[in-house]
Amino acid sequence: MSYVLETVNLVKKFGGLVAVNSVNIKIRRNNITMLIGPNGAGKTTFVNVCTGVLKPDSGRVYFNPVNDERRKIEITGWPPHRVYSSGFVRTFQIPQPFLALTVLENVLVALGGKGENPLIAPLRWLWIRDEEDRVVRAFEILRKVGLEEYWDREAYKLGAGQLKMLEVARALATGAKLVALDEPIGGTDPAYAHEIFKHIRDLVKYIDVTFLVIEHRIDIALPFADYVYVMDRGSVISEGTPNEIANDPKVIEVYLGGQ
Numbered sequence: 379m380s381y382v383l384e385t386v387n388l389v390k391k392f393g394g395l396v397a398v399n400s401v402n403i404k405i406r407r408n409n410i411t412m413l414i415g416p417n418g419a420g421k422t423t424f425v426n427v428c429t430g431v432l433k434p435d436s437g438r439v440y441f442n443p444v445n446d447e448r449r450k451i452e453i454t455g456w457p458p459h460r461v462y463s464s465g466f467v468r469t470f471q472i473p474q475p476f477l478a479l480t481v482l483e484n485v486l487v488a489l490g491g492k493g494e495n496p497l498i499a500p501l502r503w504l505w506i507r508d509e510e511d512r513v514v515r516a517f518e519i520l521r522k523v524g525l526e527e528y529w530d531r532e533a534y535k536l537g538a539g540q541l542k543m544l545e546v547a548r549a550l551a552t553g554a555k556l557v558a559l560d561e562p563i564g565g566t567d568p569a570y571a572h573e574i575f576k577h578i579r580d581l582v583k584y585i586d587v588t589f590l591v592i593e594h595r596i597d598i599a600l601p602f603a604d605y606v607y608v609m610d611r612g613s614v615i616s617e618g619t620p621n622e623i624a625n626d627p628k629v630i631e632v633y634l635g636g637q
């Protein structure tokens with residue numbers, strides 16, 4: 379089994395509060411791993427510590443972007459831009475979509491290109507070809523996230539769910555191998571929430587990418603997960619397949635118990 383991310387006894391404290399309490403999570407490659415748990419469980423803090431937004435108090439984070447144990451790197455405490463460039467992208471780390479630009483333009487910006495390099499920019503013949511390649515690649519990505527037909531629509535005209543998929547498209551354009559999504563279906567209606575997860579399922583099926591999804595609406599999200607971790611008050615209290623999780627009394631207790 380190959381893991382794209384592994385944390386070992388990861389700890390993050392805020393004063394006296396242990397928001398992430400010795401968390402060990404392993405994320406399988408080409409998979410959707412879901413992180414669930416009640417409000418304040420530490421889910422967002424965990425992702426922030428892994429992606430460099432916050433520094434851990436102790437513990438380690440290992441990232442293995444390609445399926446090769448020798449290329450596994452320890453990214454503990456790396457600054458966010460370095461984690462991002464290594465291929466682990468938290469969607470909000472990518473500069474926010476430019477709302478006035480079209481869907482296609484947004485993906486092109488994330489793809490980058492030689493035309494933006496001031497040394498190469500004057501050599502038009504070099505980058506015209508590059509520009510064409512980028513447009514082709516951008517359309518491939520848009521097709522995969524279901525936004526192809528909206529390619530010329532300004533981003534501000536998109537619905538909440540479509541904007542989320544645009545964020546995913548932009549993450550893929552940066553070459554991300556692991557994408558962390560914090561509540562991707564927040565603010566969308568259930569029908570579109572299903573659509574979003576279907577696209578994410580297709581992505582892990584057809585391309586070399588892995589998703590870590592934090593989700594609240596587990597009724598909708600859980601069936602789309604391959605593997606689930608449940609956090610409560612800083613600790614992982616359960617892990618397993620969606621089915622195992624749904625039948626674990628500890629999980630039922632935190633979701634239904636003291637509420």
Ligand SMILES: Nc1ncnc2c1ncn2[C@@H]1O[C@H](COP(=O)(O)OP(=O)(O)OP(=O)(O)O)[C@@H](O)[C@H]1O
Nearest residue numbers: 392395397415416417418419420421422423424594
């Ligand atoms: N920057 C911070 N400073 C102090 N305390 C924080 C900070 N960020 C989070 N916390 C606290 O850490 C705990 C975990 O919060 P976190 O946001 O990680 O939970 P969560 O599982 O993402 O919750 P939610 O489902 O509400 O998004 C909470 O008690 C929260 O109040």
Ligand SMILES: [Mg+2]
Nearest residue numbers: 421422423560
């Ligand atoms: Mg959160």
